[in-house]
Amino acid sequence: MALAPPPHLLQTVNQIAGQLNSDECKTTAYLCGSPGADTSAADVKEMLRAQLVGGQIDDLFLVELLSELGRFDILRRSFGTSKGQVERALGSRHVLSKYRVLMASINVNLSSEDLRTIKFLLSHTLPQEKLDKAKTFLDVVVELEKLDEVSAERLDFVGQCLRNIGRIDLAKKVHSYQQSVGAPQLQPVAPRQISQQQTHANPVSQMHATPFSSPTPSHFGPRYQANQRQPCIPPGDMAVPVPRQQHCQRSLDEYKLRSDPRGLCLIIDCVGIDGEMLEQTFTALHFKVVLHKWLNVNDTCSFLRETSKWRQHQEADAFVCCIISRGNATDLLATDSHRAGLSLEVIRHLFAADACPMLAGKPKLFFIQRYSVQEPMPHADWNGELETDGIGAKSRLETVPVDADVFWSHCWTNEAQLERGDHRSAYLQALTDALHRGQRRKTHLVDIHTEVNGAVYDHNKRNPGATFYIDLKHTLRKNLYLS
Structure with a gap:
């Protein structure tokens, strides 16, 4: 007693x-x-x-x-x-309980944006009514505990979720706890990696999970605007948002790319550089490649609209879109110089699950090389012209991407580089090289982009007057291997 x-x-x-x-x-x-x-x-x-x-x-x-x-x-x-x-x-x-103390500590250190992102990523794990009621991270953890997805001995789920939103600092806490108690764990965070969340401004890589802002002050918001001109952070100080899985888990946690071709790769090259290089790369990766060059904004809109309605998406396992164009933070100018640009938000909407249901649940990859123009461009609302089912009027400040299964890699540099006769995009060169290496080694796409990040960082060190900036964000729910 x-x-x-x-x-x-x-x-x-x-x-x-x-x-x-x-x-x-x-x-x-x-x-x-x-x-x-x-x-x-x-x-x-x-x-x-x-x-x-x-x-x-x-x-x-x-x-x-x-x-x-x-x-x-x-x-x-x-x-x-x-x-x-x-x-x-x-x-x-x-x-x-060390476990409960850890969960409480994570709860305190997550922002409201972090929590919204986590809830979005868990939309296929927890019922929507449970997610709607969850006001804190602890509410989410309690629901995951009920499903036996999370416990003192099972924290891989939490660790991966934190990496997915770029909170590598908190993921490391989970890893340290697992080491201290001897719990099974994913492989440690590799030293040369890239961050997906928290606004560590960096010319090489700026990753966000949600609200998935776009890569310049007008789209990132005040946090990024205040830090945009800070010096490069070496890639050794960064961390990958999605850890490599144990081999035994791979079959359950990866997108299946079995169709032949894997899907459509649309390449729109509006500056006449690097389009063929991308064409060769994605052909080698078993995609059906369609290359269009020197398009104006109207033609770019038309081809994107036609592509979003491509019937073969139904049988395909993935979709890739590569665009090389002049533009600014929110719009692409194509070959036009004095007219309204095409909103990046509109591009994303065209292939969202509601507008293109044939691609729902399938990875949609966007690789954009933008050459930044100095003068402001007028903006036209292309939503009305595109008339795609499910696309409504959206705020210019809405973020990209917001849907699941999107990988959005956006690089920008000054358009003055195009005046050099021997110019090639350091970003696209690094991307194609890394994709070829990844094909041989069967490397997860996020890790491939880590290599791109490192190559662009090295380029920037050697060429301080020709800096490339990369913004990577994704809502992939599984690992993606393009080999």
Whole structure:
């Protein structure tokens, strides 16, 4: 029979519960092993009192709990101790579940945008009603625990999800936990990789998961605008958003590319450079390649519209679109110089699942080389002209991409480089080289892009006056091998 807890601890519990906000109440319930969607201060008080009476927790538990909540003000008032004293007193004698502490720590460090991205990526794992009700990462974790997708011994799912949204810092915490407890784990994050989330401005690579912004201030928003001109970050400081899977998992976690041809590769070369190189590369990768050169905006729109209605998409396993054009952050100019451009958002909409259902669930790859023009371009709303089922009027600030199964690689450099007679795109050259190597080694597409990132970074170091910038973001749900 458990001894009655000291009266002062019961009083302390009452004081603690009365000073926690709603998020802290929810975190407390989770840390105590009693998660609830709408945990109130009264619920926390009754839960802690019951666990005190049952002998499940003690004063050390409460001290560590407050420490994890970051409520050192309550610690000082209730226990007369400081943060440093708590850390020294606890040492390695932690009483809270390390797993639950880790999940709570991730919850605190995720932004609202991160959470929206995670919920989007889990749309095929959790029912929509559950995702709609989830207000925090802990809510999502609780639902995943119910499905036995996540537990103290099974954290690969969480680690991969964090990599998918580019939160490599948090993925590393998961990896460290797995090492400390000896849990099965994915391969460690490789040292030469690229980041998908968090705005580490970088001329070589700028990756976001959601809200999947486009690559310049007008589309990225104020965070990127403030940092856009920072110097390059060496590729060694970056990390891959999607880890390589164990061989035994590959068959379950990869897109199946079995059709012959794999699908259509549409190449639109509006500057007359590198189109043939791409044609050779994707032909070798078993795609049906259609190359159009020197198109204006109207013709580009027409070919994209026709391609989105291509009947053979039904039998194909993938789709690739490569565009080489002058333009600005949000629009491509094709061969026109004084008329409205074609919105990148419109291009993405044409092949979204609602507009092109024959490609739903299949990987859609976009590789765009843009030569940035200096003068602003007028914008025309091409949605009306394209008249594609499912495309409505969209805000210019809507992000690219937002649908599942999209890989969006966008490189830009100054159009002045086109004045050089020997100009070739360092980005497209690196891409074709990496794709050829990846075909021989059966390399995941994200890892292939890591190689591209490194090659472009090296080019930029050697040619400071001819810098290329890369923006990579994707919503791939599985690994993708083009070999």
